[in-house]
Amino acid sequence: MRGMRLHGRDGINAMKLEEFQLSGPGPGQAKIAVHAAGVNFGDTLMVTGEYQEKPALPFSPGMEAAGEVIGVGDGVDNVKVGDRVMGSIGFGGFAEEANVPAMNLTAVPDDMDWATAAAFPVAYGTSHVALTYRSHLKSGEVLLVHGAAGGVGLTAVELGKAMGATVIATAGTDEKVALAKSYGADYGINYSNEDIRDKVLEYTSGADVVYDPVGGDAFKASLRCINFEGRIIIIGFASGDIPQIPTNYPLVKCFTVDGFVWGAYHRNKVEVIHEGYAGLRKIWAKGILKPHISHRFPLIEAGEAMRTLLARKSTGKVVVEVRG
Secondary structure (H helix, E strand, C coil): EEEEEEECCHHHHHHHEEEEECCCCCEEEEEEEEEEEEEEEEHHHHCCCCCCCCHHHHHHHCCCCEEEEEECCCCCCCCCCCCCCECCCCCCCCEEEEEEHHHHHHHCCCCCCCHHHHHHHHHHHHHHHHHHCCCCCCCCCCCEEEECHHHHHHHHHHHHHCCCCEEEECCCCHHHHHHHHHHCCCCCEEEECHHHHHHHHCCCCCCEEEEECHHHHHHHHHCEEEEEEEEECCCCCCCCCCEEECCCCCCCCCCEEECCCCCCCHHHHHHHHHHHHHHHHHHHHCCHHHHCEEEEHHHHHHHHHHHHHHCCCCCCEEEEECCC
């Protein structure tokens, strides 16, 4: 089998395509023949040793993948050989085979292709659980989505509309704002030349839920346009700026600030992840989700796929087609 591998934590440029043999699946694991892998910012951290999970060397990056089960270890009863599956696998997706935690896998819908399946679990799963389980978005509320053309942001726009919210999308270029509006956003704000607070209050009476994978100035603006009893859900800090919050703001407006980390729920409360997948399958069956993949790369160009993500050249998801 082939895979992109690292023998140290030396970054993207040290990743090489190699031939190697993978052992059989261990207890609780499933071995999958990987067809495609989604690219995530976590992958770019893992290759330099900056991610919280540090796989034993050598290893193949790729924390999100879709493929066919070709073996199962002891104690596995949720998947079987021949199943089409997708999920957040930890690492190993940038290789033709991977041993992965079986409990992290879910079935791929019959009408979903491999690339879409690889792009689906983290982005849609994050947004669905964040908007339902964590922030309890209701029909008729106003949802403000920052970084709305990115991997998770665009799915939050789609799912927010599917849940009946009025969606305001923010992004850094007119083209990205237009993309978010094409996916259902009612209003768009280009935060490179428009004031987020002013535009939110021009379009609506304020935001009930703020979905924030950006941090920085976007978060600070959210504090000034969040409604009474609003909810801010922190997804990440793509801006590189981790903001601080004056605690008198949530005191006076009675709003909450919560966090959601996809991997933490896999480790601590995986049943919430699977409840989210079940909800997403129902929405998918209605035909209203249109996953956006802006870039596709062959396995040997997995490094370039990661560079594209880091350079913010992508919208929606970047996918490595492992067997394409």
